[in-house]
Amino acid sequence: MLLKEILGLSSNKRLLSLAGISVVTAIAGMGCSSTDSDASKAESKTTLVHPGQVIDLSYWNITLPQDANNDGKPDQIKTKDIQAYTHDDYFYVNDSGEVVFTSPNVAVTTANSKNTRSELRHMMRGFDTRIKTKAPKNNFAIASHKNADAFAQIGGKLNATLHVDHVAVNSSKPELKPTYSVVVGQIHAGKDKVPVDGFGYGNEPIKIYFKKYPNHETGSVFWNYERNLPKEDPNRTDIAYPVWGNTWENPNDPKAAGIALGEDFSYEINVYKDTMYLTFTAEGKETIEYAVNLADNVDPYGNVDSKDHPQGYTGDWHYFKAGAYNQCNGGTKHAFWGTGCGGTGDWETDFKNGDYTQVTFSKIELSQGEKR
DSSP states (O other), rough: OOOHHHHHHHOOSOOBBBBBEEEEEOOTTTOOOHHHHHHHHHTTTTOBBOGTTTTOTEEEEEEOOOTTTTTSSOOOOOOHHHHOOBTTTTTOOTTTEEEEEESSSSSOTTOOOHHHHHHEEEEEEOOTTTTTTSSSSGGOOOOOOOTTGSSEEEEEEEEEEEEEEEEEOOOOOSSTTTTEEEEEEEEOOOOEEETTTTEEOOSSSEEEEOOOOTOOOOOOEEEEEEEEOOOOOOOEEEEEEEESSSTTOSSSOOOOSBOOOOOOEEEEEEETEEEEEEEEEEESSOOOEEEEETTTSBTTHHHHHHHSSSTTTTTEEEEEEEEEEEOOOSSSSSSOOOOBOOOSSSSHHHHHHHHHEEEEEEEEEOOOOOOO
């Protein structure tokens, strides 16, 4: 049962008044007047809860779309600090006991992306910071990696349940594929300064998208596989596979076939040995499943992709990500990613104008990959 069902509460942007995760009931003391009792009850509803009390964050850190320490980079909240961390705008618990991730169109971004994010990054080392972020013991590999035993884990599984509350609604380039979309989960391959044996380009074997045009009744859920090639290779591109509704090149309204804003859906990314098994579920929708071998260049439909790396992602190190990775930005120069979405860089203004994305999770769970 989801936490919001246990609590029986409705959803909005403000923080939930809880003690721990359980609602506190005020108990009036003997001899208290009704006024004292009412005041006591009111006080019992003012204890805040942070995301670490809703989701197990023992193996995550988070990147936020702000630069509070003025180092020119998005802030990262480390694993030890995120346990009791909340941000009123970008990472908080709503009054349904769910964790909200919000990211504006225009804000500070990571070095290799034009897009902002409020997004968790899998840290398999947990609290042991003696292990470096890029070290094998902080990441997982697939079974065919030549040094697979050196990694923290072979494969892994990420389960999530969520709904998308909002995606950007203003763009000067609505025809571009990434416009009006957000990535809500992914596996990222590690980026090395010098690629080793043709691996280490920092690509993604999976990114799960939600995309909705402003005038559409519903949005689409789909996932992308990125060919594991160098950035300068023109064949390095994302290939989209449908879940519910359309993929990102189709501008038609998916209507009943799609997923509405605020509508729950779940995904499971299950990497067992070399195979990535995907399962997508939503109430009233057909369950969608895929399987793809990450150690070769055969696509999910069984066809050889001669343009992909012949060994897929065999030589890479990997980690999960989950949250709101906004695919709308204010840039216009890049032919593909320059979505020309509205935004001033002032959060209050951009929130008011709808120039942001927001995703709410009721479940994010990590575990060992399992044979299907």
